[in-house]
Amino acid sequence: MKNNNKSLNGNKTTASTIHMGIDPGVIIKILLKRWYVFVFFMVLSFVAARYYIGHTMPVYRVATSVLIFEDEGNSGSDNDELLKGLGLPGGMRNLENQIKILASRELTERALKRLRFEEDFYYKTVRNDISLYPNSPIKLVYEGKNPLPRNVEFHVEYLGNNDFRLFSEVQNINITSSFGKIIKFPDGNFRIDCINKQWFREFEGYNVSFVVRSLDRLVKYFNGRMSVNVLTRSGSILEISISGTNQTQDVDFLNELTAVFQDISLEKKNMEANRRIQFIDNQLVGIRDSLVLTENQLSQFRSSNRVMDLSAQGQAIITQVTRLENEKARLRLEANYYDYLADYLEKDAVGELPMVPISMGIEDPGLNNLVSELGSLQEQMSGEGGGEKNPLQSLLNQRVAKRKAELLETLNGLQRANKLAMQENNDRIAKINSQAAALPVTERQMLGIERKFKLNDELYTFLLQKMSELQMQKASNRPDNEVVDPASVMYSQMIAPNSTMIYFIAIFLGGVIPMLFFYLFFALNNRVREEDITRFGDLPIMGSIPHIKGNSFTEIFDNPESVVAEAYRLVRSKLQFVTKETKNPLILVTSAMPGDGKTLTSINLSAVYSLLGKNTVLVGFDLRNPKFANAFDLNNEVGVSTFLIGKHSVDEIIQETFHSNLSVISSGPVPPNPSELAASSKTQVLFEKLKERFDYIIVDSAPIGLISDTHHLTTHVDTVLMVARINKTLKDMMGHALQECMASNEHVSLLINDSNANNKKYGYGKKYGYINGQTKRKKK
Structure with missing residues (x-):
């Protein structure tokens, strides 16, 4: 038989052309097929972003600018030379000192002492605490010093008329009183005055909560949100800015801070x-x-x-x-x-x-x-x-x-x-x-x-x-x-949430998350998919067999007009094209792993040849796992193993079936040395005798990816048909099996088993296809 390592399209195939790694092109095709998942995630991300924006408190940035006069007493002195040696001009050093003063705890503390920010009034929603400054409906009036504990949350529930309930879960306090009435605490007395009862009517069901903040916590709160920067490198104007959810309170704080800053400067002089x-x-x-x-x-x-x-x-x-x-x-x-x-x-x-x-x-x-x-x-x-x-x-x-x-x-x-x-x-x-x-x-x-x-x-x-x-x-x-420029609510800027950026990130994540999921899923999935078939080099693909329901091995005889039967007929046609120059071709069917469907393929492939009127013999060379005896109800006491050990002749091991033109040689009893028997010279004798008596010889062998028996057979056959089962065969095992076959036989082709039944494209190359031609009969 003439050896030429050619595929159906004439391209030479070698073991080095087989690539089983991650192919970005294949991944992209997979992702494009599932475009609807991306649309779903993007819509979901957009809805989540819209919900987040709608339920997030806006953050405003307010700022004031202060001109720092240059220190004339320092100009011209050698202090400037010292600072220039450090990379800092004298004027910039003065600005840095002023920045530290503005951001100092002492300055913030003096400003806060002038303001009544320690009393923080707000009301609670599901997600946020809404500040009531500067229009709180209630106010606290003390008799002497403030008797309330610091940093403890209190709630005022309006009961109607002039009554309310004051309670605190932390302090275990529950007091019913009236507005304007003295409330006695261990450290002193105070009262709660109602300034705006209309608020309780408009916000029915909401309580007014308040916390008396400690000065230390207030200073940390405002200093932590404040920043001081030089507007221009060559100028002497500082910008003091602060970001928060209550722009009115922040404006009052900045204006008071600059007033204290000026007072300190004047006090010093x-x-x-x-x-x-x-x-x-x-x-x-x-x-x-x-x-x-x-x-x-x-x-x-x-x-x-x-x-x-x-x-x-x-x-x-x-x-x-x-x-x-x-x-x-x-x-x-x-x-x-x-x-x-x-x-x-x-x-x-x-x-x-x-x-x-x-x-x-x-x-x-x-x-x-x-x-x-x-x-x-x-x-x-x-x-x-x-x-x-x-x-x-x-x-x-x-x-x-x-x-x-x-x-x-x-x-x-x-x-x-x-x-x-x-x-x-x-x-x-x-x-x-x-x-x-x-x-x-x-x-x-x-x-x-x-x-x-x-x-x-x-x-x-x-x-x-x-x-x-x-x-x-x-x-x-x-x-x-x-x-x-004094701080003003009119010139405040909303800096968060940034709707444009949030929507962009949401849509971006809506696309990236499923992409990453699919990429990892398919990249880590080591099983052969239909998209991977084109990556087995230029090997000819004989066809793609749809999923067969049930456990029948004889689908061709049981349902000769099914899609599966037509798929095997297509495989037969392509194999005839490959073996047209070979007399009485001997076809070896193998796979990389058990369960890939090589035995099923062998039986049905021999069936379509017999239906064509060709005298066909099916040889069971999987000596370790005999299956033909059960499939055709035959005697497994005689078979390939008994011939190889010299116990029976060729005529004695050939068994006829109920199907015309189809004979079967079962594997025979499982021998203790199957690999040695397959490597014996009697294997060649068996194949030569069968080629003399039959038009087609279909050999079902053991999985080449796991067992060495099949390696001894590939040198004796005319062509090797490698069966790969979708979502079952491991990629690395498949690549290894193909390399093993191609090392000993140049005529290797692929058969895809258990493909998607909805995929009506079968064939070879990148467009292997078969359209279901079964005609539906009209009801009369």
Whole structure:
């Protein structure tokens, strides 16, 4: 027999062309066939999304913007160089400090203390708690402090008229009372006033619930929802936003928060101004007493000595002395400030900023710069968190220590210079006083008194002027920030639920979930499906046999006009085409696994050949599992096994059936060595003798995927018909069986068994088909 590994369409088939992995194309075809499942899931997801949107509380975002004024005192200092070294411009550092202040617990706590948010009134629906702020139908009035336990839920049930029931499941409280009537609790008394009875009529069946929140929980609640961001990188405007279900409450909170933010900034400036004013006032106390005393002394001296004015020489002396005394007063003021600054550095005050020298009338550029930079660094440290773990905090600590050391060194030098200047001033005053010794006694005494008076008067005037300047500065103080856009309900934005995104996700999941399910189901399913047939390389497909009801092996004889019979006739036609050049073809029928239908196929295939008038013999070579004896009611004591062991001849093992042109050779008794018998030379002898006597020889063999017996037969037959049963045969077993067959016989074809009865396409390639041609008889 001529060997050529050709399929019906002429394409060469090898074992390497068999692919049993996951084919995306096949999966896509499977999914497209089940399009209705996708439609169902998408509709279901859409309905679920619509329900979710309709029963979810909307979340609104409200915002306010604040302009932060630049800190002029910090501009131009080497703090900017420090911050630039960290990748942060000086202005941005100031903004970050302000952001931390705005998001701080202290600021939120101060804002909440001004608002009455601890009393949270709401009513319950099936899924949500609907806030009643700011229009709660009831209010709580306390006699003294609030006696209600914190974070405990209470319910008010309206009973009609003016009565209600107050109850709490947590506290096991159940009180019936009237609106406006005192309710006594262990920690105090309170009453519940009804503001709007109409609400209870409109929302009949609903109770008013309320919780008195603790301040800690309120702060966490609002801080957790709030965010502070810089609107633009180059600008100095901060946006404070908060998201929640009650936009009115959030608007009130943000506006109060910015008000407190401004108050804190102004309080800080006023506190600094008060410290400077207090310093000047302390100086004025002593000067004021001295001025009154010297004024009285001068008046009494003039009155008692009847002297009104000094001589020209005395006037010249007092002018010089007064100038030197003023200089001495200035030096004394500087010394007092130096003492204050030394005390500040010694006690290492945290959070307290030093007074700038220029505000005290001390004009020393170097000292002014050092004190200003130290104050700026101290302010940054108070706004920076994280302790030593924060790299910027560590750098600031180093810079503060360095500035303090530099300032202390400068201060020591200034104090020494001040003492020298004071000593020089005293020497000059003493020299001029020696000139006054030449004056008459009376004039000399008056000169001393008038000198002290003018000194105190000018010093007092100077301090009053400084006091006035500081008070004017305090009066002109303004916050370091300004509200640009107050929060408003009108400009709130609904951010959730995002209907468009939810619908998109729902439809997406409605498509992905069934796709993933089907993909996993079919990818993990190792059984052969009809869609997998085209993946067995270019092997010719002889046909597809529909599902046969019942346990009959002889469907062809029992129902010759059935769809199954027509399917086997189609298989016969295609096999005739494959074996047309072979005389008396010998066809081996096998499968990958037991139960795939190879015996059923062998019997019915031999039946259709016999019905064609061909002398056909059916050989049972499944020596381990004989079945033909029962199917045809034959004697199984003789058969293939007895021939192979030499017990019977060919004529003795051939048994006739009740069907014309069909003979059967049963398997015979089960031998102890079936594989060795199949591999013996007598197998070839048996096949040669049968080819001499019959037109077609159909051999039913054992499953090649599990048993080695069939491997010895494939080299003796003209063609191998591999039976694959839909949703039964394992893919890997099928691929292995095909490779085994093709390794020893080039003429291998497929037969699909137990296919979908509704699928009326049978054949080979990608369009194997047979249309049921059974004609229905009309009823008369």
